[in-house]
Amino acid sequence: MNTATQTLKFNYHAILAIYKFEMARFKRTLWQSLVTPVITTSLYFVVFGAAIGSRMGEVDGIHYGSFIVPGLIMLSLFTESVSNASFGIHMPRFTGTIFEILSAPVSAFEIVLAYVGAAATKSILLGLIILATANLFVPIHIEHPFWMAGFLLLVAVTFSLFGFIVGVWAKGFEQLQFVPMLILTPLTFLGGVFYSIDMLPDGWRTFSLFNPIVYVISGFRWSFYGSADVGVGISLAATSVFFLLCLGLVWLIFRTGYRLKS
């Protein structure tokens, strides 16, 4: 019989175990996980950057190909964070192996830290790979690297938390697909990945301001080029609010055992 666990206060072995498990899953699907987004991003550059971008001229004084880079990174960051985290927690629910996590001496905080940490790690890695890929096509300049890293981290964690919620909420794999496909992708496309919202007619412009994704992308783009649709402070505030909202929801999930415990 063990005595080591008697004084267990913070179960870092468990965090490590879940984190490693998730990263191993990532490795098994390394090809799909990394190569697919790289190919997709390259296609965006070929189509939007070269074919269309060459006729677009400049946006906010930035070459169009370069302009879309931060947005493309964000686009991948959103979808990857959400799909990784939601799949990560949904899978054990689906296969039943969640029984072990629920019966282990781990706190809700540790579980979330492990799943969200792993999902965020993957999407940040991916974001950096896309950045490197983009660098092959267009000149990229990062004016505020620390802000850039900060946004990358905050967004990856926030959307991984959001994905975790989706993974707990979803009753099946269709619902798991539903949120990214029907909510996230449209909001992202309308959120200014390919254009500055200044380019929109007045009505649409105001309408866009209700889209939270606009603030996230705008803030991230500011960290690259120093120009933005909305002030960087507002961007940061909006992203932080979304982060806290997700955090609160996750807390509620564990408080009530919602769809985790019977």
Add this chain to the structure above:
Amino acid sequence: MTAIISISQLNKTYASGLVALQDVDLDIRRGEIFALLGPNGAGKTTLISVVCGISTPTSGRVTVDGHDILSDYRAARAKIGLVPQELYTDMFETPWATMNFSRGLFGLPPNPAHLEQVLRDLSLWGKRHDKIMTLSGGMKRRVLIAKALAHEPGVLFLDEPTAGVDVELRRDMWSLVRRLRDGGVTVILTTHYIAEAEEMADRIGVISKGKLILVEAKSVLMKKLGKKQLTLHLQEPLVEIPSGLSDWGLTLNNDGSDLEFTFDSSKEHTTIPVLLRRLGELGIAFKDLNTRQSSLEEIFVSLVTERR
């Protein structure tokens, strides 16, 4: 002996309104093998799930080695290993990886020597690097046992460990459970196979419709309720029991062609020759006879049906 698990006034009502456990009081003694018997849907899995933290209790209190399962869940859960009824496994993992995962999850640093020992005990060592999905059902069940033992628990829950397991493997499982008990592990198992409880358990609890209706040492239970039955297959059916036999408490079955006599095997040693002589005197001939001892199974069925 002190209780390692103490359950008092435990109730569980599912969100659907279904009452799965009702006022359950139970102490599991340190180092014993406790068998929980009950028909489908009796609440065995629910009871285990509550103790292990998978289900939240509606009311009542459970402690594991003195630690409350809610307020002191880390200490309580660290002591428990659980082998679920269903074969929940990570199909793409290997036994080795999944055991390391389990051990880490329970807050322990790696210990390859221990994992090797467990895998060898379960005859899984040769399969440790195979994907779980390539293993047979019986092997998967053993992988689940290996996972549950990865963190050296003091209490092991086995929820129907031998469901769908062949005879040989069942024997292996039984000897493993005994070895664990000899090593100081408390084992709580649920089963539908009465023979299993009869073979293994120190004490037996019977649960029916969410209520624990009996907890007794197996030997006491067998003695208390263990009756023997003599059946005589008659040559000529009888219409009624002859008056010369009226004080024997016999019953006629099978349209009068079987005469049945139930007696307590521990007390009455000489009754059968006396009865047979008596039958001879009355000219009642029989073709054949057999005796049997009522098994735990019958005891169990009679207990459960009484409650219905």
